[in-house]
Amino acid sequence: MKIVVCIKQVPDTTEVKLDPETGTLIRKGVPSIINPDDKRGLEAALQLKDEFGAEVVVLTMGPPQADNALRESFGMGVDQAILLTDRAFAGSDTLATSHTLAAAIRKISPDLIIAGRQAIDGDTAQVGPQIAEHLNLPQVSYVFDLQKEDEKHLIVKRSFEDGSHRLRIKMPCLITTLSEMNTPRYMSVGKIFDAYREKKVEIWNLKDIDIETATLGLAGSPTKVQKSFTKSVKDKGVVYDDVSPKEAAKLIVDKLTEKYIL
């Protein structure tokens, strides 16, 4: 069984702060991490490997610095790591990104593709299903439990707002994983040494994949950022110090309605 796990190296958004003077993002010193949902996907693949034996390939598209995320994956126990990087990929939206990743995955020809549900810097949850479409494979997203049934089938649990579905999927297929799925293992000391000394991250450029260039990068992206801005600084709050309890309740309810909480 061959498993491809798609991961993304993202800035740890919980560490992102706004500059109170300029209202802009302070990116300096923000640590990069493997996107949390993706890391669960990685763990899920490694658990399948531990239990049944599998070849786990980790794939990321990004700038050369994304090497760090792949080394960490080696530290956790993956067999092969591929960095898909090229200037031609820059400016890709989710559709262009999915075309590029799909082209790389086609070359690997796995039985199972795992992607995290969504990345914490973009929060779109789109790339996984879009890859599945390009590869004409069945998909199940929002997976929080994964079991192998036999050589051809997986049994997964898929989360909804009001419950879940238990599903049987025929491989090859793609799933996207939720954060509550598992607790990712730590890197082992021995593997960390290997990750940096023995293991080699494969670099794939545009020439290494078979893809129509019209579907790539900025030109292949239907969506463009028209503008971006920081949220307006909060207005100073209002304090009422002379209202009856009934008036107070009304003030609060009006605000809840205005904010669509009610």
Place this chain on the structure above:
Amino acid sequence: MNVKDYKGIFVFIEQRNSIIQKVSIELLGKGRELADELGVELTALFLGENIEDSSIDLIHYGADRVVFLDDEQLSIYTTEPYTQAMTAAIHDYKPEIVLIGATAVGRDLAPRVSARVETGLTADCTKLEIGENSNLWMTRPAFGGNIMATIICTEHRPQMSTVRPGVMKSLVKDTSRSGDIIRLDVQLEKNHLNVEVLEVIKEEKEKINIEDADVLVSGGRGVGSQGNYSILEVLADELKGTVSSSRAAVDSGWVDHDRQVGQTGKTVRPDMYFALGISGAIQHVAGMEESEFIIAVNKDGSAPIFDVSDLGIVGDLHKILPLLVDEVKHQREEQAQLVNA
């Protein structure tokens, strides 16, 4: 692709057990506004099984017409039959805009469809407006909500967008409205059993992770006793939120530590944060000041919590809370009547 060939707005109507989901009604409200501005028709795309009878409701909530497909393969959501139906609707009717609820279903279906028709999709939009050249401007948060980006899709159609529940506002039901109800002309391919639903599990999900809550009702020393906490729970339930607390309440043994907000507890940024009987020590404020909106009730007008609150009430929470709960319940009942009317 000739962008000009695409006209009109489609809203995907999500149903579960044939019950129309609230987010779809909200999107009809927004869709109506955008359609009027563009001078085009608003169509509700309604997919499911045994749904034809409720199609008229969608007209009453703002659609000009309903395009529906009643098929047993659409009874329980799986990706492929829904994608086929939606793709067929897009090919037949060529809408310029398609709006979809950003639910566990919508966020699975929308990207699959966008990839099949090769167009752009913008997730979790908080604002939709018509911009230059009648293009849709889709504004959404990024970077964990730290920045907002306005996205456009000028060369591809339809312009697809998902919107989270509760962001847009539904119209009041108007039973005098009328419109066409048309069956979508497509034969779904038989399911190849690549994905098979074995079991549908219903559950009342308990949220104990206060970091995930959209609404937090937080109590402090001013709550006074463990028994007094029950009314905070009632309020939280009514608002589909979660109870949390300051350190003082945890130290007093009224609340478990996993609900504590602040430096030695958790950092939260819900849409709505209630600070009830919390003075607002710096250690507490550090854990909640990023909340979207903060309502504080405290009997001490000089409490520092009022420096960070958006709406502050100086008063006795024991008197205000019961009235607030009554008023919230009253509002909920009125809304329920609107939806069921």
